Amino acid sequence: MWKIGLVGCGNVGLGLLRILEAKRGDLENRYGFTYAVTGVVDPFRGSVGDERGLDVAALLAAADGGKSFRGLGDPIDLDWLLEGRANVIAEATPTNLVDAMPGLDHIRRALAAGCHVVSTNKGPVSLALPELQALARERGVQYRIEGVLLSGTPAINLAGEALAGCDILSVQGIVNGTTNFILTRMEEGADYGAALAEAQALGYAETDPTADVEGWDAAVKAQVMANVFLGQSLAVDDVERLGISHLTGADIDAARAKGCRLKLIAEVERSGEGVRATVAPRELPLSHPLAGVSGAINALTFRTDHLGDVTIVGPGAGRVETGQALLVDLLALNR
Ligand SMILES: NC(=O)C1=CN([C@@H]2O[C@H](COP(=O)(O)OP(=O)(O)OC[C@H]3O[C@@H](n4cnc5c(N)ncnc54)[C@H](OP(=O)(O)O)[C@@H]3O)[C@@H](O)[C@H]2O)C=CC1
Numbered sequence: 001m002w003k004i005g006l007v008g009c010g011n012v013g014l015g016l017l018r019i020l021e022a023k024r025g026d027l028e029n030r031y032g033f034t035y036a037v038t039g040v041v042d043p044f045r046g047s048v049g050d051e052r053g054l055d056v057a058a059l060l061a062a063a064d065g066g067k068s069f070r071g072l073g074d075p076i077d078l079d080w081l082l083e084g085r086a087n088v089i090a091e092a093t094p095t096n097l098v099d100a101m102p103g104l105d106h107i108r109r110a111l112a113a114g115c116h117v118v119s120t121n122k123g124p125v126s127l128a129l130p131e132l133q134a135l136a137r138e139r140g141v142q143y144r145i146e147g148v149l150l151s152g153t154p155a156i157n158l159a160g161e162a163l164a165g166c167d168i169l170s171v172q173g174i175v176n177g178t179t180n181f182i183l184t185r186m187e188e189g190a191d192y193g194a195a196l197a198e199a200q201a202l203g204y205a206e207t208d209p210t211a212d213v214e215g216w217d218a219a220v221k222a223q224v225m226a227n228v229f230l231g232q233s234l235a236v237d238d239v240e241r242l243g244i245s246h247l248t249g250a251d252i253d254a255a256r257a258k259g260c261r262l263k264l265i266a267e268v269e270r271s272g273e274g275v276r277a278t279v280a281p282r283e284l285p286l287s288h289p290l291a292g293v294s295g296a297i298n299a300l301t302f303r304t305d306h307l308g309d310v311t312i313v314g315p316g317a318g319r320v321e322t323g324q325a326l327l328v329d330l331l332a333l334n335r
């Protein structure tokens with residue numbers, strides 16, 4: 001029985017709870033996956049626990065009704081979970097690229113306590129991936145991060161498992177759902193501010209959406225691609241980065257007049273001794289495979305030695321879409 005402690009219950013945390021609740025029977029029948037959510041830690045909704053498992057439907061009803069979780073379990077904190085009441089922590093607090101807190105602290109403490117961690121938080125991956133992987137190995141647990149790239153669309157697990165044995169030479173694609181959504185809506189005539197507000201309402205944007213529109217989110221994903229896919233240790237500041245906040249309707253129209261679309265493209269490729277990582281808006285001809293990828297959909301093309309180009313296309317952001325990434329990592333632990 002998996003005793004799940006959820007830390008951070010915003011868009012993604014609720015997405016995971018929604019899937020767990022809707023699929024409880026299916027997860028048991030198809031995968032032998034049984035679980036109890038023993039605690040939720042979140043300053044906004046309230047931190048509650050029950051060793052026998054919280055009533056997830058009641059938590060979801062409270063969230064849907066704009067109510068706090070208080071009263072739906074005993075008041076708890078992360079320490080309570082780590083004293084044997086969780087064997088896996090699902091960490092989905094806001095990404096912070098400056099010092100990775102509070103997620104880094106949560107993940108360090110969980111791994112040190114012998115808990116597995118599944119997480120969508122990009123800050124700890126950006127600043128401390130080798131340390132956290134070493135700590136997980138030392139404690140005999142796993143730190144799984146499928147959701148940090150392309151939400152639930154398989155990218156990290158795909159490269160690590162389904163493309164095992166291939167050398168990945170370069171990776172190029174659209175890796176930020178919010179900016180792709182904004183550019184799509186601007187092409188349809190919406191203004192920038194309204195399109196960003198829509199992306200926030202749909203749960204695509206970062207807690208501080210500056211990270212999306214200034215290209216930081218795509219840059220950290222390029223960093224992850226360099227580190228995880230190409231084995232080249234880069235810092236987020238090593239990524240050449242330009243976002244989309246300077247683009248106007250006139251830029252969209254100018255691209256259209258040339259038979260092109262503007263897309264924020266992230267690319268990592270081997271160059272000389274190292275790896276070059278870039279994020280920038282590019283005008284793509286309509287015939288380009290990435291030109292037709294619209295809304296919060298993302299796409300990645302892996303250039304490999306054995307298979308040539310392998311392209312995946314799917315959601316890059318969203319509540320349930322990212323909850324799925326946590327679920328797939330939970331199911332991997334279960335296997
Ligand atoms: N949304 C998406 O589509 C995707 C998101 N991600 C990543 O997943 C993570 C979560 O994203 P999302 O759910 O959208 O973000 P939200 O801002 O919706 O939710 C984050 C939640 O974490 C809570 N929180 C803040 N500090 C703490 C703390 N110290 N302890 C416990 N909880 C805390 C916040 O509470 P409060 O509001 O009070 O601060 C909030 O409820 C981020 O790291 C994001 O980058 C990854 C892929 C896709």
Ligand SMILES: N[C@@H](CC=O)C(=O)O
Pocket residue numbers: 148149150151175176177178179204205206212217316317318
């Ligand atoms: N804000 C991000 C969420 C997923 O990583 C995005 O829009 O892609």
